Amino acid sequence: MRLTPEQAAEVWASADCLIPAPAMAKALDQMAAAISADLAKLNPLLLCVMTGGVVTLGQLLPRLAFPLQVDYLHATRYDGNTQGGDNLRWLVSPRTPLSGRHVLVVDDILDEGLTLAGILAHCQEAGAASVRSAVLVKKLHDRCVPGLRADYCGESVPDRYVFGYGMDYHEYLRNADGIYAVAGQ
Numbered sequence: 001m002r003l004t005p006e007q008a009a010e011v012w013a014s015a016d017c018l019i020p021a022p023a024m025a026k027a028l029d030q031m032a033a034a035i036s037a038d039l040a041k042l043n044p045l046l047l048c049v050m051t052g053g054v055v056t057l058g059q060l061l062p063r064l065a066f067p068l069q070v071d072y073l074h075a076t077r078y079d080g081n082t083q084g085g086d087n088l089r090w091l092v093s094p095r096t097p098l099s100g101r102h103v104l105v106v107d108d109i110l111d112e113g114l115t116l117a118g119i120l121a122h123c124q125e126a127g128a129a130s131v132r133s134a135v136l137v138k139k140l141h142d143r144c145v146p147g148l149r150a151d152y153c154g155e156s157v158p159d160r161y162v163f164g165y166g167m168d169y170h171e172y173l174r175n176a177d178g179i180y181a182v183a184g185q
């Protein structure tokens, strides 16, 4: 489905704000403290999962006061839709060699988990010394890949389609400064 900017504005105007920006800032503070406690001495490589992970990574970085490196990957299974396909499509792999590195995968949302599971497997296969994951939100339902959980998670959201803080609705609304749920979804 192709959305017009006018339709995107209507979706935003009628959406329910689930978690406002001040609460997200607190959640990010807590995530950053936990990440710092575990990774400050490990010279970690943070991998941003494009596109949705860009806000989470951008908000975390200034909260992390230790030496680290940043790279990105692009893997998608939603392709701008609100239903994910079965296959994770790899568009860009990390440029930095992962072998021997302590990797932290940073994404916006853990929903059904196929995306994160595929990325974690890729990092392990590439020889990372350790692989952890940080997601800004996880969605509460029982459809997630069994046994998969993020090491660091900011907030939980109900089983509705959400946007904001990097998460899109048909490629719009990633810039919403809060976590919103689409009305009726």
Ligand SMILES: O=P(O)(O)OC[C@H]1O[C@H](OP(=O)(O)OP(=O)(O)O)[C@H](O)[C@@H]1O
Binding pocket: 049, 050, 051, 052, 053, 075, 076, 077, 078, 079, 080, 084, 107, 108, 109, 110, 111, 112, 113, 114, 115, 116, 167, 168
């Ligand atoms: O847990 P899952 O059900 O696999 O879904 C989570 C993934 O879905 C979104 O990516 P998407 O494929 O929509 O690409 P995007 O980051 O460009 O929005 C989101 O950014 C996560 O990477």
